[in-house]
Structure formats: structure tokens, C-alpha cells
Amino acid sequence: xxxxxxxxxxxxxxxxxxxxxxxxxxxxxxxxxxxxxxxxxxxxxxxxxxxxxxxxxxxxxxxxxxxxxxxxxxxxxxxxxxxxxxxxxxxxxxxxxxxxxxxxxxxxxxxxxxxxxxxxxxxxxxxxxxxxxxxxxxxxxxxxxxxxxxxxxxxxxxxxxxxxxxxxxxxxxxxxxxxxxxxxxxxxxxxxxxxxxxxxxxxxxxxxxxxxxxxxxxxxxxxxxxxxxxxxxxxxxxxxxxxxxxxxxxxxxxxxxxxxxxxxxxxxxxxxxxxxxxxxxxxxxxxxxxxxxxxxxxxxxxxxxxxxxxxxxxxxxxxxxxxxxxxxxxxxxxxxxxxxxxxxxxxxxxxxxxxxxxxxxxxxxxxxxxxxxxxxxxxxxxxxxxxxxxxxxxxxxxxxxxxxxxxxxxxxxxxxxxxxxxxxxxxxxxxxxxxxxxxxxxxxxxxxxxxxxxxxxxxxxxxxxxxxxxxxxxxxxxxxxxxxxxxxxxxxxxxxxxxxxxxxxxxxxxxxxxxxxxxxxxxxxxxxxx
Amino acid sequence: xxxxxxxxxxxxxxxxxxxxxxxxxxxxxxxxxxxxxxxxxxxxxxxxxxxxxxxxxxx
Numbered sequence: 001x002x003x004x005x006x007x008x009x010x011x012x013x014x015x016x017x018x019x020x021x022x023x024x025x026x027x028x029x030x031x032x033x034x035x036x037x038x039x040x041x042x043x044x045x046x047x048x049x050x051x052x053x054x055x056x057x058x059x060x061x062x063x064x065x066x067x068x069x070x071x072x073x074x075x076x077x078x079x080x081x082x083x084x085x086x087x088x089x090x091x092x093x094x095x096x097x098x099x100x101x102x103x104x105x106x107x108x109x110x111x112x113x114x115x116x117x118x119x120x121x122x123x124x125x126x127x128x129x130x131x132x133x134x135x136x137x138x139x140x141x142x143x144x145x146x147x148x149x150x151x152x153x154x155x156x157x158x159x160x161x162x163x164x165x166x167x168x169x170x171x172x173x174x175x176x177x178x179x180x181x182x183x184x185x186x187x188x189x190x191x192x193x194x195x196x197x198x199x200x201x202x203x204x205x206x207x208x209x210x211x212x213x214x215x216x217x218x219x220x221x222x223x224x225x226x227x228x229x230x231x232x233x234x235x236x237x238x239x240x241x242x243x244x245x246x247x248x249x250x251x252x253x254x255x256x257x258x259x260x261x262x263x264x265x266x267x268x269x270x271x272x273x274x275x276x277x278x279x280x281x282x283x284x285x286x287x288x289x290x291x292x293x294x295x296x297x298x299x300x301x302x303x304x305x306x307x308x309x310x311x312x313x314x315x316x317x318x319x320x321x322x323x324x325x326x327x328x329x330x331x332x333x334x335x336x337x338x339x340x341x342x343x344x345x346x347x348x349x350x351x352x353x354x355x356x357x358x359x360x361x362x363x364x365x366x367x368x369x370x371x372x373x374x375x376x377x378x379x380x381x382x383x384x385x386x387x388x389x390x391x392x393x394x395x396x397x398x399x400x401x402x403x404x405x406x407x408x409x410x411x412x413x414x415x416x417x418x419x420x421x422x423x424x425x426x427x428x429x430x431x432x433x434x435x436x437x438x439x440x441x442x443x444x445x446x447x448x449x450x451x452x453x454x455x456x457x458x459x460x461x462x463x464x465x466x467x468x469x470x471x472x473x474x475x476x477x478x479x480x481x482x483x484x485x486x487x488x489x490x491x492x493x494x495x496x497x498x499x500x501x502x503x504x505x506x507x508x509x510x511x512x513x514x515x516x517x518x519x520x521x522x523x524x525x526x527x528x529x530x
Numbered sequence: 531x532x533x534x535x536x537x538x539x540x541x542x543x544x545x546x547x548x549x550x551x552x553x554x555x556x557x558x559x560x561x562x563x564x565x566x567x568x569x570x571x572x573x574x575x576x577x578x579x580x581x582x583x584x585x586x587x588x589x
Binding site: 079213273281284 | 565
């Protein structure tokens with residue numbers, strides 16, 4: 001009853017904000033005209049709400065319950081890299097150069113910076129084809145929570161989630177309603193603040209809670225439940241053995257993949273262009289930093305501590321009690337928190353999912369309609385139609401992936417997110433960084449670096465990485481083995497490590513070898529006022 | 531420390547809090563910096579937003 005009432009109230013408020021957005025009364029332009037005082041706050045919450053989703057809370061929270069508090073290194077990176085470095089080192093120049101070149105999407109930004117339309121098409125295809133994996137991860141997170149809190153089958157929960165997302169995306173959610181983002185970000189903040197206070201209080205405070213988690217490994221029966229875990233697991237409050245399989249998964253896939261990949265996220269980079277000056281970005285940094293700490297810090301800490309709760313009551317560790325990594329956070333919340341809070345958290349999670357999904361589908365829509373298939377001779381009505389067809393295809397793909405991925409991988413949310421973040425980092429991060437800081441980098445070097453990062457990523461996913469290669473089955477089909485380098489540690493190294501390194505080396509080396517291919521006038525225009 | 535067994539987990543826990551506080555301090559120190567060319571910045575941003583609205587119309 002509480003749950004349904006909460007969802008009705010939430011949807012009513014969101015609809016009201018969407019209505020305001022449609023009326024055009026609170027667009028970014030109005031903030032500028034009104035002096036722009038509120039803008040940094042809104043921008044930071046909008047960025048944070050788009051960055052942090054059900055993937056972080058349910059997926060990575062569940063991963064923290066499984067792997068332990070070593071995931072706090074990802075919390076550190078999401079704040080230090082995802083906010084501090086992103087806003088100051090990347091954001092300020094992205095804003096200015098984006099305005100200088102009149103770029104409105106991430107692919108357009110790169111293409112105009114390097115004077116190469118092919119980059120725009122290539123980046124648009126990557127976003128259109130692969131963003132649905134990340135969108136599916138977010139959708140799985142929301143559906144898993146609904147599955148457990150409403151006691152319905154996963155398919156029903158996924159269907160219900162998709163309906164809400166489809167209504168929001170197709171009726172106004174792509175218009176970038178900033179109040180809606182800020183509202184959702186605010187809800188998320190309040191929900192997570194309560195969650196961390198509740199969890200530590202129930203366990204007797206910060207130190208007793210951590211101590212109980214540390215002592216868990218020595219409890220009778222726990223080691224038997226860790227049979228699936230490699231022997232290098234040292235407990236929930238210790239790092240796994242250096243370069244062990246566990247260490248590879250935690251550090252290269254989860255921590256590096258997302259912690260570094262955040263810098264080259266198309267849907268986040270464009271947020272910097274929505275503010276009027278560097279002062280606004282300076283003012284947005286505190287809000288972003290505290291917000292992200294409250295999201296990932298709380299999710300990963302509470303996720304790990306959930307083991308103590310489950311073990312005390314059931315004698316099982318979290319993953320055994322929940323029956324899967326992605327079910328841990330939903331089951332923990334539904335079992336141990338007051339009913340009214342579960343209702344509130346249902347809204348928090350829908351808000352977390354919705355704000356990210358709207359930014360993802362916005363990126364997909366602009367990639368398809370604006371970057372890939374834009375034709376200035378087309379009427380606006382036809383452009384709208386083309387874009388909507390693209391969004392519909394991506395939406396169906398997202399739904400299908402959200403249905404199948406949980407059957408393939410335990411921990412599909414974190415895996416799906418890490419794949420997309422890693423792919424974006426390997427393909428775009430070197431050329432994006434060079435676009436902001438190097439007048440020397442060659443167009444052809446940037447393009448070859450981008451393609452190298454993308455191809456190496458795909459190769460590693462299809463043929464080497466134990467999780468993706470086994471699931472895709474391409475290696476098995478061609479070479480009659482699930483993945484290459486079996487018996488070594490290579491299959492546990494995430495694609496981002498090899499692909500990003502390849503892309504960086506190719507971009508730098510070719511920039512020294514190849515001749516200059518961008519004229520000075522364009523470089524001057526790009527860096528004017530930077 | 532703090533009931534955490536591994537030093538590197540303690541380091542990640544503390545660094546997470548310190549980096550969030552660092553963001554706060556950075557924002558306070560630079561609260562009024564970076565707005566020197568406000569008129570020009572607003573002019574550029576208005577043009578950018580007006581183009582953005584045109585793209586938005588096609589969504």
C-alpha cells in the first residue's frame with residue numbers, strides 16, 4: 001500500500017515538472033536571464049543524478065556485498081576523478097571549447113574539434129549500439145528492486161519499469177527538465193543519508209559495524225559459503241591479494257572501468273556546456289562531491305555491511321541469502337528497513353534510474369537523429385520521426401538486454417556498466433583529453449587512436465575476457481575454446497587496461513610521426529579564451 | 531583502524547571523505563573566481579542554449 005502511494009506521489013510530482021518543462025518556463029535560458037544564481041546547484045545535481053543510478057546503488061552495492069569494501073576505491077575515484085577532475089580539468093575546457101565550436105553533443109564536440117565529420121558518425125554508432133547495455137544495467141537495477149519489494153516475477157517488474165521509462169522518455173523526459181533532475185537528485189540524497197544512518201545505528205556505530213564485518217570471515221560456516229570465491233579473498237574489509245583473480249576483477253573492471261571511464265561519458269560531458277562560466281563549475285564542485293560521496297560511499301558501505309545483517313539472522317552471507325549479487329540490496333532494504341522507508345526508497349531508486357535513463361536516451365536520440373542521420377534539407381517533422389525511430393530501436397534493444405543479461409551473468413548490472421564505461425574510455429578518452437589540452441595532436445592520430453581503442457576493446461571482450469568471451473561465444477565458435485590464454489591471468493584483465501593503453505600509445509606516437517593536418521586558424525578558434 | 535582490517539581499505543574510506551571535503555573547500559575558495567568575462571560568457575551561453583533548443587525540438 002505504502003509502495004503504490006509513494007509511486008503515485010512521485011509520478012505526479014515528476015509529471016508536474018515535465019509540464020513545467022514543456023511550458024518552457026524553467027529552461028537554462030531563464031536561469032541565465034534571471035542571473036544564473038541557482039544554476040551551478042542544479043547543474044551539479046543534474047550531473048550527479050545522471051551519473052549515479054540504480055546501477056551504482058543496486059548493482060555496485062551488491063558487488064560490494066560480494067567483494068567487500070575494496071569497492072570504496074571506486075567511491076574515491078567517482079569523487080576525485082568523476083567530480084573534481086571531471087569538472088575542473090575537463091569541464092572548464094569542454095564548456096569553453098564547446099561554445100567556441102558550437103558543439104551540442106559529445107560526438108559533435110570531437111568531430112568539430114578535429115574537423116572530421118567521420119568522428120561524429122563513428123562515435124554516434126558506438127553510442128547507439130552500446131549505450132543500451134548500460135541502459136539495460138540501470139533498468140535491471142530498478143526491476144530487481146520492484147521484483148523483491150512487490151513480490152512479482154522479474155519479467156513483470158521489468159515490464160512495469162519499462163512502461164514507466166517509456167512514458168517518461170517519449171513524453172518529455174528527453175527535454176532536459178532541470179528541475180526534475182534536481183528533484184530526483186534531492187530525493188536520492190535524502191534516501192541514502194537515512195540509509196547510512198540507519199545501518200550504522202543498527203550495528204552499534206561506525207567502528208562496531210566495521211569490526212563485525214571484519215570478524216565475519218572467522219565465523220563458522222562462512223568459509224564454506226565462499227567456495228565460489230577464489231582463495232585470495234581476504235574478507236570484506238581487506239583488499240584481495242595483489243594481482244589475484246579477485247583483485248583483477250575488482251581493480252581493473254569495477255574500479256578502473258567506471259572510475260576512469262566516467263571522464264569520457266557522452267551524456268555527462270555535455271552537461272558542462274550548460275553553464276555560463278567557469279565560476280558556475282567552481283560552485284558546482286562541492287555539490288557534486290558531497291552528492292557522489294553520499295551515493296557511492298553509502299551504497300558500497302551498506303552493501304558490504306549487509307553481510308552482517310544476513311549472517312546474524314540466517315547464518316548465510318549476503319550473496320547466499322539473496323541468491324544473486326543483484327538481489328542483495330533489494331532484499332536487504334525490504335527485510336531490514338521500516339516499511340515506510342522501503343516505499344521512500346522505491347521512489348529513490350526509480351528516481352535514480354529515471355534521471356540516468358533520460359540522460360542515456362537523450363544521448364542515444366541525439367547520436368541517432370543529430371549526429372548520425374541529420375539532414376538539413378529534412379523537415380523538422382521528419383527529423384523528429386527519424387529520432388523517435390532510433391530511440392524506439394534502442395529502447396527495444398535495452399529491454400531485450402535487460403531481460404537476458406541477468407540470466408547470463410550474476411552481477412549483470414556492474415558488468416554491463418563496466419563494459420560501456422570501459423569501451424567509452426578506450427575509444428574516446430585519449431582523443432578527448434588531447435582535444436582539450438593539445439594543439440599538436442593530429443586529426444589522423446586521434447582517429448586511429450579512437451578506432452584502435454574500440455577494436456582492441458571489442459577483441460578483448462570477444463576473445464580474451466573470461467566473462468564476456470564466454471557469454472558471447474564467438475571465440476568458442478571460431479577457435480573452439482571459450483576464451484584465449486586459459487590458465488593465465490590475462491582473461492581476468494579488463495579490456496579497458498589493454499585497450500586504453502593501446503589507444504593512448506597510438507594517439508601519442510602518431511601525433512609525433514604524422515604531419516600537421518589541422519590548420520592554425522581552426523586551432524586558434526578552438527582555444528579562443530581557454 | 532576504524533574496525534577495518536586492511537590499511538588500503540582504511541585509506542580508501544578516508545580518501546573518499548577527504549576528496550568530498552576537498553571538493554567543498556575548492557568550491558568555497560573559488561566561489562567567485564572564473565566569472566571575469568561574464569558579459570561575453572552569457573552572450574555565448576545564450577547563443578548555445580538557443581541552438582540547443584532547436585536540437586531539442588527534434589527529440
